[in-house]
Amino acid sequence: MTHEAEAEDGLPVPARYLSALAIGLAITMAVLDGALANVALPTIARQFRVSPADAIWIVNAYQIATVVSLLPFAALGDILGYKRVYMAGLAVFTAASLACALSTTLAELTAARIAQGLGASGIMAINAALVRFTYPTRLLGRGVGINALVVSVAAAVGPTVAAGILSVADWPWLFAVNVPIGILTLAVAAAFLPRTSGSGRRFDAVSALLNALAFGLVIGGIDLLTRSDRPGLGAAMLAGGLVSGGVLALRELHVTHPMLPVDLLRIPIFALSVATSVCSFCAQMLAFVTLPFFFESVRGMSPVQVGLLLTPWPIAVAILGPIAGRLSDQYSASILGGLGLTVFGVGLTLMATLPGDADATAIAWRMALCGLGFGLFQAPNNRTMILAAPRARSGAAGGMLATARLTGQTAGATLVAILLALLPGRGETVALGVAACLAFVGAAASLSRLPSERRGR
Secondary structure, eight states: OOHHHHTBTBOOTTHHHHHHHHHHHHHHHHHHHHHHHHHHHHHHHHHHTOOHHHHTHHHHHHHHHHHHHHHHHHHHHHHHOHHHHHHHHHHHHHHHHHHHHHOOSHHHHHHHHHHHHHHHHHHHHHHHHHHHHHSOGGGHHHHHHHHHHHHHHHHHHHHHHHHHHHTTSOTHHHHHTHHHHHHHHHHHHHHHSOOOOOOOOOOOHHHHHHHHHHHHHHHHHHHHHHHSSOHHHHHHHHHHHHHHHHHHHHHHTTOSSOSSOHHHHTSHHHHHHHHHHHHHHHHHHHHHHHHHHIIIIITOOOHHHHHHHHTHHHHHHHHHHHHHHHHHTTSOHHHHHHHHHHHHHHHHHHHHTOOTTOOHHHHHHHHHHHHHHHHHHHHHHHHHHHHHSOGGGHHHHHHHHHHHHHHHHHHHHHHHHHHHHHSTTTHHHHHHHHHHHHHHHHHHHHHTTHHHHHTTO
16 A cells, blocks of 8 residues: 555554654754754854844744745645655755854855745644644544644753753754754655645645735734834834735635635634634743743842753653643543643743742742643644644644744744833733733633534534
């Protein structure tokens, strides 16, 4: 049997495990690289003799390139076949990583980061669709749980990995390490990823352009509004992005296979899962960005202490993520997600109201509680989103899953910047409180899926 025939309900063992390995390695590099450059920004700025404001584009270029191209690459996956687009994204990401390592100016590095972001987008947009075709339906929750674990841990340990590399090597090695791993992953992916046929329909270039304008202008506008002395330009860009998004949404209402998946958003359980995802990842990023400031500025802790105190969260996610995936194959994802986000919200509330004399143990168990709640939510929610879409729209569902995650994280980081600027001295505590509220809103959205879940929609 061909992989395409076998992939109708998953791959056989051992091809399934090797396909999962290729998917895991690729998504780890894509997610990890979004965090690695943050740690090296001061060093890179000094070497290139540029200001910190200019150096921040090393991060922004990657983020914007990734977000604006997620839905177009998801559409290409539906059209051309998921393996083909995934392999192309992985190849571009690997080549761009080498270009980043060899860059000698800020302009070269920024251009290479744009290419790297496009490659990462090709990986992220197709990731969930390949998981769906790798695992049989009865084990899909397990596969999604493992994948969610990889994404969460990669995002959480990014700064630690970067610090470890920089302690023994120069900043180009942050990117150079991707090259041998990328080549190995390409070899495994070529041999074992499931092959799926595409629809062969035409690619909608107009929708792709509107999508890029909508996400690019909104993200760039918010950045200028919150972190520059050009708020007027930022407001104009934000308005332009919102108008582009509105035009895109109206256009997609009349398209059979829309790039912005309004057809899937008409499915109640899918739309509620997207809302749940945006709320939860916004809360997660609010906490991740705020907690280092909270521990250092408010609690007066050293960077080493901060690193240690952040560790219980990803460890808890790593423990519970795969377990939650297995549970979602048997029990209601709405209840599992609602329970997880409620626990997450309680943990964030306890962090926001932390007593002034709290010791490391008191902080650690609260952090672990946050991780346990987030780990219980993520896999069941992702499984629900993937299965709510028809198999032929798996790429669109995966693209929307990644877009919801990155949208929530971008919104969370922006909220932190606003709160810290507006509320000096207490912005950290308020940000944690807002994160807790968003987690509870996400829990309500998850539980509201129950009627649709029982109807099979």
